[in-house]
Amino acid sequence: MSSDLEEQDYTDQLEHDDELWNPGHRACAGCGPALAMKYITEAAGENTIVANATGCMEVISTPYPESSWGTSYIHNIFENAASVAAGVEAAYQAFDRRDPDHLDVQDEDDLNIIAIGGDGATADIGFRALSGMMERGHDVLYIMYDNEAYMNTGVQRSSQTPFGAETTTSPAGKESIGNDTNKKDMASIAADHGVPYVATASISNPHDFKQKVEKALEIDGPKFLHVYAPCPVGWGFDSAKTVELAEMAVKTGLFPVFEMEDGEITSVNKIRDREPIDEWLEPQGRFKHLFKDEEKGEAAIEELQEWIDKRAEDLGLDA
Amino acid sequence: MAQANQQNPSDEQEVMKGTSAVAKGVMAADPDVVSAYPITPQTGVVEKLSELVADGELDSEFIKVDSEFNAASTCIGASAAGARAFSATSSQGLKLMSEPLFTAAGMRLPIVMAVANRSLSAPLSIWADHTDAFAERDGGMLQFHAEDVQEAIDHVLLGFRVAEQVNLPALSNFDGFILTHVQEPANIPDEAEVSEFLPPRDPEYTLDPSDPKTMGAYARPEHWTESRYEIQRAMMDAREVWADAVEEFRDVFGRDYTEYGGMLDTYYADDADHIVVAMGSIAGTIRNVVDAYREDGEKVGMVRPRVFRPFPAPELRDALADAESVAVLTKEMSPGYESAFAGEIKGALYHAESQPPIKSYVLGMAGRDVKPEDIAEIVEDVKTATPQMSFKESESWPQLRPELLEGGDDL
Ligand SMILES: Cc1ncc(C[n+]2csc(CCOP(=O)(O)OP(=O)(O)O)c2C)c(N)n1
Ligand code: SF4
Numbered sequence: 209m210s211s212d213l214e215e216q217d218y219t220d221q222l223e224h225d226d227e228l229w230n231p232g233h234r235a236c237a238g239c240g241p242a243l244a245m246k247y248i249t250e251a252a253g254e255n256t257i258v259a260n261a262t263g264c265m266e267v268i269s270t271p272y273p274e275s276s277w278g279t280s281y282i283h284n285i286f287e288n289a290a291s292v293a294a295g296v297e298a299a300y301q302a303f304d305r306r307d308p309d310h311l312d313v314q315d316e317d318d319l320n321i322i323a324i325g326g327d328g329a330t331a332d333i334g335f336r337a338l339s340g341m342m343e344r345g346h347d348v349l350y351i352m353y354d355n356e357a358y359m360n361t362g363v364q365r366s367s368q369t370p371f372g373a374e375t376t377t378s379p380a381g382k383e384s385i386g387n388d389t390n391k392k393d394m395a396s397i398a399a400d401h402g403v404p405y406v407a408t409a410s411i412s413n414p415h416d417f418k419q420k421v422e423k424a425l426e427i428d429g430p431k432f433l434h435v436y437a438p439c440p441v442g443w444g445f446d447s448a449k450t451v452e453l454a455e456m457a458v459k460t461g462l463f464p465v466f467e468m469e470d471g472e473i474t475s476v477n478k479i480r481d482r483e484p485i486d487e488w489l490e491p492q493g494r495f496k497h498l499f500k501d502e503e504k505g506e507a508a509i510e511e512l513q514e515w516i517d518k519r520a521e522d523l524g525l526d527a
Numbered sequence: 528m529a530q531a532n533q534q535n536p537s538d539e540q541e542v543m544k545g546t547s548a549v550a551k552g553v554m555a556a557d558p559d560v561v562s563a564y565p566i567t568p569q570t571g572v573v574e575k576l577s578e579l580v581a582d583g584e585l586d587s588e589f590i591k592v593d594s595e596f597n598a599a600s601t602c603i604g605a606s607a608a609g610a611r612a613f614s615a616t617s618s619q620g621l622k623l624m625s626e627p628l629f630t631a632a633g634m635r636l637p638i639v640m641a642v643a644n645r646s647l648s649a650p651l652s653i654w655a656d657h658t659d660a661f662a663e664r665d666g667g668m669l670q671f672h673a674e675d676v677q678e679a680i681d682h683v684l685l686g687f688r689v690a691e692q693v694n695l696p697a698l699s700n701f702d703g704f705i706l707t708h709v710q711e712p713a714n715i716p717d718e719a720e721v722s723e724f725l726p727p728r729d730p731e732y733t734l735d736p737s738d739p740k741t742m743g744a745y746a747r748p749e750h751w752t753e754s755r756y757e758i759q760r761a762m763m764d765a766r767e768v769w770a771d772a773v774e775e776f777r778d779v780f781g782r783d784y785t786e787y788g789g790m791l792d793t794y795y796a797d798d799a800d801h802i803v804v805a806m807g808s809i810a811g812t813i814r815n816v817v818d819a820y821r822e823d824g825e826k827v828g829m830v831r832p833r834v835f836r837p838f839p840a841p842e843l844r845d846a847l848a849d850a851e852s853v854a855v856l857t858k859e860m861s862p863g864y865e866s867a868f869a870g871e872i873k874g875a876l877y878h879a880e881s882q883p884p885i886k887s888y889v890l891g892m893a894g895r896d897v898k899p900e901d902i903a904e905i906v907e908d909v910k911t912a913t914p915q916m917s918f919k920e921s922e923s924w925p926q927l928r929p930e931l932l933e934g935g936d937d938l
Contacts, residue, residue, distance in 0.1 A: 255736045259604060272750050275741035280734045282607050283743035284630055288600035291592075295560065295604025295612070296734055298588040302559035302610060306586060307727070319736060337600060340593035 228254065228278035234268040238447025240437030240454060241265050241326070241353040243411045248322065248351060249279055251421035256280065256320040257296055261289035261329035264360045264439075265353065287334040290341035293323035293348045320425050323350045327368035328358040331392050342401040342430040349424045349431040352394060354463075355439035363442040367392040370462065371515065372508040373494045375442075380497035385508045390515045398432035399468045406468040410436040412455035416465070416477075436463045444493020456488040461520045462512075478527035482520065485513050538781060540712040545676045545701065546571025549615070549641050551715045552680030554585045556639070556687050556725060559610035562590035562601040567653045568703035569617040569643035576615075587613075595620035599627040599638075606636040607742055609733035611687065614638065617703060618645035621659045625666070628696060632667025632758055634743050637690035637697070637728075639683060644672075644807065644858075645703040646893035654894020655703035656858035657807065660835070661867050667758040669697035669765055670835040672806040674792070676701075676711040678833070681782060684716065685789075688725050688772045693761040700835075702808040704894065716780055724779045762837045766790070769834060787846065790839035792831040795821060796846055799828025801906055802883075804847075804872060805856040806832055809897055813856070816902040827906055840875035847876065850883040854909035856902070858891045865922045884912040887922040895926050 228249035235242035245265055249256070257280040260266045266283045269276040284292045300319060323341070325334055330352040341348055357375050358364040365378040369387045374380045378387035399406045405427045409417035417435060424431040438454050440447040457463040458477070462485060465477035486509055489495040498505035520526055543551070550572050553561070561580070563573040579585035588605075592598045595616050602612040616624060621642055631638055644660055646652045660670060669690060673679035679701035686697040701707065716724075732740060746754060766788065773789035776782065786792055792810070795817050796802055803813050810831045820827035830846045832839050847853055855869040864870065869887030876882050888905050891897045905925060912920075929935030 254739075257608075257734050257736055267745055270741055270744035272744040272746040275744060277741050278739060280736045280739045281741045282604070282734055283745075284600065284603055284634070285626060288597065288603075288627060291597040291600030292604035292607070294590065294597075295562065295601035295606075295610075296608045297604075298560045298562070298590050298601060299605040299608035299610035299612075302588045302605075303608075306559065336593055337597050340597050343593075344591060 230276045230278060232274070233276040234271065235264070236441050236447065238440040238450040239264075239268075240411050240439055240450045241355055242268065243414070243450070244351075244353045244417070244435050244437045245269070245324070247411065247414050247418050248324065248421055251418035252279070252320045252322060252425060254279065255318055256322060257282070259284070259289045259293040259296060259321070259323045261325035261334060262286035262360070263326035263329050264355070265324065265326065267360055286329055288337050289323040289325045289329060290334060290337040290348070290350055293321050293350070294341045294344065294346040297321050297346045297348050321348045323348055325350070325352055326359070327352060327354045327356060328366040331367045331394050339401065342398060342403050342432065345429050347428055347430070349421070349433065351421070351433045351435060353435050353437045355437050355442060357439070357442050359439050359442045371512045372489070372498055374497060375494065385504055386494070386497060390512075394434050395432070395466070395468060399471045401430070402471065403430045403432055404470055405431045408434040408436070408463065408465050410454045410458050410463060410465060412451045412458060413465070420467070442494070444496075445491050449491065453488065453491070456483065459483045460485045460488045461516045461525050462488065464519065464523050464525050466523060473523065476523055476525060479525055480527040482526060485509060485516055538714045540714050542710050542712050543676070544571060545679060545707040545709050545711065546643070547575045548676045548711070548713045548715065549679050549683060549701065550575030550579060552683040553613050553641070554579050555716050555718065555721045556611070556613070556684055557721070558587050558613040560590065560602065560605035560612045561587045561614070562592050562598045562605070562612070563614045563616065564592050564595045564598050564620060566595070566617045566620040568645060568655070568707040569615050569620070569641070571707060572615040572641055572643070595623040596627065599624035599631070602638045603627055603631050603634070603636055606631070606638050607634070607734050609728065609730050609735070611691070611728045612638045613640070615641040615643070617643040618647055618659045621663060622647060625663060628663065628668060629666040630743070631696045633754060635694035635757070635761070637687070637694055639686040639690055639697045639699060641679070641683060642698045642700045643703045643707045644700050652893040653703070655705050656892045656894070657700070658859045660698060660700050661859045661861075663698060664836065664867065667695060667762070668836065669695055669762070671697070671699050671833060672835055673699070673701040673706065674808055674810045674831065676706055676709065677713045677782070679706055680713055680715065681776065681780070681784070684721065684725055685769070685772050685776060689765055689768050691728050691730075692768045693765045695758065695761050695765065700807065705808040720779050724775060766837050784833065787839065787842040790832065790834045790842045791846055792833050793846055794829040794831075796828035796830050798826055798849070800826040800851045801854070801910055802828050802830055802847060802850040803854045803856060803902065803906065804830045804832070806835065806868070807858070809856060809858070809891060812897060812899055813902055816899050816906065819899070819903070820906065838871060838875065843872060843875045844879040847883060848879065848881045852909045852912045853883050853885045854905050855885060855887045856891070856905065857887060857889060860889050860892070865918070869922065882914065884914045884916060885921070886912045886916065889922065889924045890926045901925060
């Protein structure tokens with residue numbers, strides 16, 4: 209690969225529709241969530257209003273007076289993206305009914321309202337806002353980009369941080385193996401709200417992810433998408449390996465890719481010969497302590513593997 | 528409301544509970560989106576609005592939110608989209624809204640909120656005082672305080688008018704229970720009048736997909752101060768906008784709030800030697816006390832700020848210029864210093880030529896009843912105030928019950 213890189217001119221291949229997610233944002237090299245933003249905007253298109261939570265994606269994309277967003281965009285605070293989006297939706301419902309000429313906008317039906325939050329903004333502090341938005345049935349697509357920690361504030365654990373990962377608030381130490389909880393199952397929680405469409409996706413498969421965004425936007429009512437998006441800075445890996453690590457997380461079953469419609473699982477990306485989780489752990493700095501202390505590390509890896517196996521069985525993940 | 532003369536006698540009055548009346552005032556303002564969560568003593572407003580929507584009388588999107596936090600947050604989204612948005616809350620609910628409300632000011636989103644003023648825990652108390660409103664003082668929200676139900680209704684309409692003109696959120700305060708649960712005759716302005724006074728919102732910037740904008744960007748040190756300065760400027764502009772609005776309000780609805788540009792309501796203050804300053808419903812009792820003094824030939828008067836933000840500093844300088852002493856009656860306190868209200872009034876008079884002694888009286892907290900004789904005692908006390916008071920002398924808690932305190936006998 210590297211020799212090819214030196215010889216070949218890749219500029220034409222780098223061309224993409226960057227009208228809606230403009231280059232020049234401040235994301236770190238190899239940022240998984242930044243790729244997610246690109247795929248979201250490409251799939252959703254112009255007629256979109258994005259409500260974003262505080263976090264990496266907001267901070268890297270909107271340093272006043274610049275903005276990467278070509279769509280309409282609003283950021284308010286850390287924990288209310290779902291509510292802000294719900295308010296926008298309610299406003300457009302009102303305009304549509306009361307005064308269709310109120311603003312120069314297209315039909316409310318064609319309007320995409322998307323809320324975007326990181327795993328912290330969504331699964332932790334913004335959980336109530338998300339729950340309320342889904343329960344009330346707002347026509348909003350909520351997308352949680354999951355980089356498995358609070359990156360914007362310098363890598364603290366969230367309820368999506370995997371077992372055994374070291375973060376600044378779940379450090380490994382004499383008495384600690386790092387984070388001591390497993391990932392909160394947001395897809396099932398969303399589905400239990402009676403949301404018509406719930407899916408997971410990974411930035412390693414943009415085609416699948418974008419299709420899911422498009423499909424979700426076709427559906428009336430609340431939708432929830434959980435997209436896996438590695439962070440080289442917080443995880444401690446070579447920034448060229450973002451997509452590879454995202455794919456590995458899928459292949460190990462740590463991050464299962466599936467769809468749920470009306471509360472039932474309707475499709476699962478089956479995995480042939482699921483990889484053991486240590487293959488994925490090893491290249492990441494946040495797990496290096498697991499490989500230093502053999503006894504403690506092995507036990508932790510085993511515990512994580514058991515959790516993955518159990519979920520794989522529940523989901524029928526193995527081909 | 529002694530000062531607001533009913534110039535238009537054809538205006539029909541109806542006896543209504545305060546919360547229902549405010550809800551009907553909201554209906555008259557015809558918001559696109561209403562999002563609110565119950566909390567005593569505000570609950571009646573949410574309930575009435577729900578009922579009006581359910582009966583098809585109010586054509587608003589009513590968001591049945593999970594919390595005040597998300598009531599404020601949905602109003603922010605709606606307001607950013609260009610909607611006229613309303614919410615109502617009280618006490619702990621206002622606290623829960625505090626974070627999003629500060630940002631609503633920074634993002635220059637007009638939202639009107641009726642706040643049924645109530646104390647803040649702990650100890651838990653559901654009764655009236657102004658602690659909740661004062662705790663939001665520095666957010667950049669306009670704040671009005673009503674004396675009676677009619678004013679509470681009218682402040683909602685004036686609130687929308689001014690908030691939408693200066694692009695700031697507004698808290699329309701009215702005292703819990705004393706106004707929320709009282710039955711009073713009030714006039715609900717009719718649609719035709721309101722549409723003249725308060726046309727549909729016409730915002731300059733909205734979340735319009737055909738004209739994309741980024742709202743709520745983050746600002747680095749080289750820009751942030753300016754956004755705060757803009758709030759300050761908008762607040763100062765609001766003084767004139769409010770003055771114009773109250774004049775037009777008088778012409779349209781016949782109720783006159785124009786004294787001191789709508790900032791102050793006064794009662795026998797012009798020639799008064801001793802002036803009682805207070806906000807909200809307590810003014811009614813003060814009027815009675817003033818009347819009694821006047822009957823005895825003593826020059827006592829009252830000054831009631833109707834607007835708390837922007838603070839009516841020039842007006843207070845003017846209204847208090849000839850007083851020999853000023854008693855500030857306040858239903859809040861700022862632990863570690865004197866009541867915020869008294870502190871602000873003193874600050875306003877710092878540049879004045881005349882600086883009467885000002886004494887702060889903390890009372891009526893968490894619903895403790897204030898009787899005319901309590902106020903008369905305060906008037907007697909303030910007569911002896913001198914400009915050289917020590918800190919301890921300059922604030923008193925006339926309703927304190929030392930017997931409930933450890934070591935209280937020594938107080
Ligand atoms: C009420 C509140 N608490 C804490 C913060 C600080 N804060 C800002 S972003 C953030 C973490 C964001 O994490 P996540 O949602 O996972 O997004 P990421 O930064 O990883 O993209 C935190 C803790 C805040 N802004 N507001
Ligand atoms: S810290 Fe991680 S998530 Fe944040 S911008 Fe950098 S790579 Fe992206």
